[in-house]
Amino acid sequence: MAIRLNPNPLPDLLLQIQQTEQNQNTATQQISTGRSVNQLSDNPAAAASVVLNHNQSSQDDQYLQNISTLQPQLQVADSSFTSVVTALTQAISLGTEGANGTLSHGDRQAVAVEVQGIQSQLVSLANATYQGKYLFGGTAVGAAPFTLNATTGAVTYNGNTNVTSVQISNGNSIQTNVPGSQLFQNTSGNVFQSIQDLITGLQNNSNIGAAVTEVQNALTTVNTQRVQYDNSLNQLSSSEDFLNQDKVNLSTQENALIGAALATASSNLVQAQTAEEATLNAASRILSLPNLLSYLPPP
Amino acid sequence: MGSLTASLNIAMQGLQAEQTAIQTTTNNIANVDTPGYSRQVANFDDNPPIQIGNLSLGSGVNISQVTSLRDAVLDKRVNQETQQQGELNAFISGGQQIQALFNETESTGLQTPLTNFFNSLSELSANPSDVDTRQAVLTAAQNLATAFNQTSNNLTQIQQGEDLDVTQSVNQINSLTSQIAAVNVQVSAATGTGQNPGPFIDQRQQLINQLSNLVDVSEIDAGNNSLTLTTTSGAPLVVGGQSFPLTTQADPVTGLQDVYSQGNNITSKITGGELAGQIQLRDQEIPSDISSLDSLASTLATAVNTQNAQGYDLNGNPGGNIFVPPPANGAGAAGSLAVAITDPSLLAASGGPAPGTAGDNTNANALLAIQNQTIDNGESPIDAYSSLVYKIGNDVSTAQSNQTAGSEVLDQLTNLQQGVSGVDINEESANLIRFQSAYQASAQVSGIIDQLLQDTINIIPVT
Numbered sequence: 191m192a193i194r195l196n197p198n199p200l201p202d203l204l205l206q207i208q209q210t211e212q213n214q215n216t217a218t219q220q221i222s223t224g225r226s227v228n229q230l231s232d233n234p235a236a237a238a239s240v241v242l243n244h245n246q247s248s249q250d251d252q253y254l255q256n257i258s259t260l261q262p263q264l265q266v267a268d269s270s271f272t273s274v275v276t277a278l279t280q281a282i283s284l285g286t287e288g289a290n291g292t293l294s295h296g297d298r299q300a301v302a303v304e305v306q307g308i309q310s311q312l313v314s315l316a317n318a319t320y321q322g323k324y325l326f327g328g329t330a331v332g333a334a335p336f337t338l339n340a341t342t343g344a345v346t347y348n349g350n351t352n353v354t355s356v357q358i359s360n361g362n363s364i365q366t367n368v369p370g371s372q373l374f375q376n377t378s379g380n381v382f383q384s385i386q387d388l389i390t391g392l393q394n395n396s397n398i399g400a401a402v403t404e405v406q407n408a409l410t411t412v413n414t415q416r417v418q419y420d421n422s423l424n425q426l427s428s429s430e431d432f433l434n435q436d437k438v439n440l441s442t443q444e445n446a447l448i449g450a451a452l453a454t455a456s457s458n459l460v461q462a463q464t465a466e467e468a469t470l471n472a473a474s475r476i477l478s479l480p481n482l483l484s485y486l487p488p489p
Numbered sequence: 490m491g492s493l494t495a496s497l498n499i500a501m502q503g504l505q506a507e508q509t510a511i512q513t514t515t516n517n518i519a520n521v522d523t524p525g526y527s528r529q530v531a532n533f534d535d536n537p538p539i540q541i542g543n544l545s546l547g548s549g550v551n552i553s554q555v556t557s558l559r560d561a562v563l564d565k566r567v568n569q570e571t572q573q574q575g576e577l578n579a580f581i582s583g584g585q586q587i588q589a590l591f592n593e594t595e596s597t598g599l600q601t602p603l604t605n606f607f608n609s610l611s612e613l614s615a616n617p618s619d620v621d622t623r624q625a626v627l628t629a630a631q632n633l634a635t636a637f638n639q640t641s642n643n644l645t646q647i648q649q650g651e652d653l654d655v656t657q658s659v660n661q662i663n664s665l666t667s668q669i670a671a672v673n674v675q676v677s678a679a680t681g682t683g684q685n686p687g688p689f690i691d692q693r694q695q696l697i698n699q700l701s702n703l704v705d706v707s708e709i710d711a712g713n714n715s716l717t718l719t720t721t722s723g724a725p726l727v728v729g730g731q732s733f734p735l736t737t738q739a740d741p742v743t744g745l746q747d748v749y750s751q752g753n754n755i756t757s758k759i760t761g762g763e764l765a766g767q768i769q770l771r772d773q774e775i776p777s778d779i780s781s782l783d784s785l786a787s788t789l790a791t792a793v794n795t796q797n798a799q800g801y802d803l804n805g806n807p808g809g810n811i812f813v814p815p816p817a818n819g820a821g822a823a824g825s826l827a828v829a830i831t832d833p834s835l836l837a838a839s840g841g842p843a844p845g846t847a848g849d850n851t852n853a854n855a856l857l858a859i860q861n862q863t864i865d866n867g868e869s870p871i872d873a874y875s876s877l878v879y880k881i882g883n884d885v886s887t888a889q890s891n892q893t894a895g896s897e898v899l900d901q902l903t904n905l906q907q908g909v910s911g912v913d914i915n916e917e918s919a920n921l922i923r924f925q926s927a928y929q930a931s932a933q934v935s936g937i938i939d940q941l942l943q944d945t946i947n948i949i950p951v952t
């Protein structure tokens with residue numbers, strides 16, 4: 191004898207209908223949110239990875255913002271150097287001119303005055319600021335790093351020798367300053383001392399040639415030190431490229447983790463709808479089946 | 490030698506037996522939609538033969554018994570699966586509330602405030618002297634503290650909701666066990682007097698099934714169809730006609746309701762039904778989540794405070810606490826995390842004490858570096874949080890797949906159970922036709938015997 195089946199098909203049919211409705215819901219939710227993972231339990235590992243993905247992406251945004259803060263600051267510093275180089279080149283040609291023995295005393299004094307003009311121009315270049323912060327005072331950003339003694343012509347450094355570095359991507363920092371003392375009062379070429387020597391030389395008509403050499407050394411030194419800023423600027427722009435690419439990668443990864451494959455979801459939806467139609471159709475047929483009593487003649 | 494009157498008597502018995510069978514069938518059809526009803530069958534028995542001379546003659550038919558068809562083993566299996574379903578359903582419903590607090594796919598949760606806090610330090614590193622940037626760090630710290638507070642409080646609220654559910658479940662359990670005890674008495678009384686205890690067993694099975702949805706139940710046959718019910722750990726629920734109510738009592742440490750049976754705390758021994766799911770959420774899942782948050786909040790706050798103290802603020806003074814120091818063992822740290830300072834100049838971004846070093850970001854960099862330090866049980870803050878997210882999602886997901894598998898098993902078992910006990914209208918109709926024709930036959934037989942008796946009487950001449 192066959193195993194007796196559950197004579198009531200209704201609970202099974204309802205379960206089936208519920209299941210197809212659930213599938214429709216899932217597919218609809220995936221299509222409307224664009225995500226295959228809508229709550230943690232849908233895919234715990236993907237949800238946990240998304241935490242790290244969002245964290246990284248947000249860090250990248252912050253790094254990009256840091257870059258956009260630092261870039262103009264470094265560019266201001268760099269353009270100061272261009273002016274410093276121009277000024278020093280000019281001082282060298284003035285010095286060379288002043289060293290010419292045919293020059294009259296008065297003319298030489300005039301040249302000295304011109305060089306003095308360059309000196310104060312250099313001091314103000316060395317006191318360059320960006321958004322109110324002095325760029326060449328080490329970490330002492332609140333006060334002018336260089337002061338010129340108008341009487342003696344001596345320039346003193348008030349800053350410190352600290353350098354700062356800022357992270358511009360994971361594990362990658364750049365140096366954001368070079369202390370002014372290293373830039374302008376370097377032992378291998380002292381900008382202010384050489385200019386002062388040139389002025390004194392011109393005024394006294396002595397050792398002008400040596401002073402010009404000093405200025406040339408200072409120019410070389412400034413150009414050497416300036417490389418640090420160029421390097422940092424280059425690093426900023428390559429880091430910017432990297433971060434933008436990383437964000438694209440992260441967004442691709444996020445999509446792979448929790449994004450819905452719309453084509454799949456749509457076809458799931460159609461499938462679920464078809465399944466539900468079929469189930470409802472079957473249910474209505476089963477439930478409207480006549481039973482044995484229907485065939486008995488009325489008494 | 491047989492007799493016509495004996496035959497008439499036998500025909501009479503046939504009519505009566507078929508009537509009983511028809512009534513049983515009618516009752517089955519009437520109860521086709523009654524939950525828990527088991528179909529009944531009338532058992533036909535031929536009467537013992539009568540010895541007349543050397544003849545052994547049949548003496549008719551009787552309905553010896555009306556039996557309810559059920560399979561006690563299937564009933565038990567259905568109850569067991571129901572216990573598991575109850576537990577999983579309760580756990581999933583609470584677990585879904587928990588995971589909604591951490592829904593990082595929609596960026597609801599702690600990742601954003603946590604990342605933003607470290608990003609504000611990154612910005613501070615790029616611009617350490619700027620007051621607005623410093624203020625932004627304090628704001629981010631405040632947002633982080635608020636996020637920790639809210640998440641922890643929401644978890645506590647879910648926990649308290651589960652605590653209420655525990656009390657309600659215990660009340661429902663007590664109401665069911667007292668009903669079961671009453672039905673148990675009826676079952677054994679019916680069994681003792683030889684009646685069909687089936688309808689009472691149906692009712693009892695329905696009640697035990699409801700009870701199984703709430704708590705783990707172990708059934709022990711106590712004879713006479715009476716059942717002794719205990720929890721699987723042995724706490725008595727029903728013994729014969731007596732029910733043993735569970736009670737609740739506030740735990741002196743947690744303040745949450747413990748479940749007692751006969752003076753014994755059985756809270757941790759409940760292994761099935763909604764009560765088990767509620768207790769698991771309330772006593773294990775949520776405390777473990779809160780404890781992970783506490784650990785993250787306290788290690789982070791401590792690391793930030795310690796690092797800030799290594800540096801110097803905008804006034805050249807050594808740094809103080811950024812966060813109010815968390816409790817020593819970390820307990821409650823997430824709920825109570827708070828920012829200790831309102832003056833942005835007190836952030837110790839600088840690594841050196843000398844005044845006039847506003848541009849020094851050494852310590853800001855060190856504060857930022859905490860984001861990659863393995864401060865929380867060997868994990869960085871974001872990794873620790875990510876692990877918590879995984880754990881919460883995985884707990885719900887595991888329960889869901891167990892629930893799905895279990896519900897299919899339960900569905901199968903219910904089908905098997907109904908295969909034994911369910912009323913089939915077609916089957917009953919066929920029986921009805923059979924009983925009807927048998928009844929008609931017995932009635933015809935009575936008529937024939939009546940005619941024979943008439944014929945016999947008519948032999949005697951009328952005087």
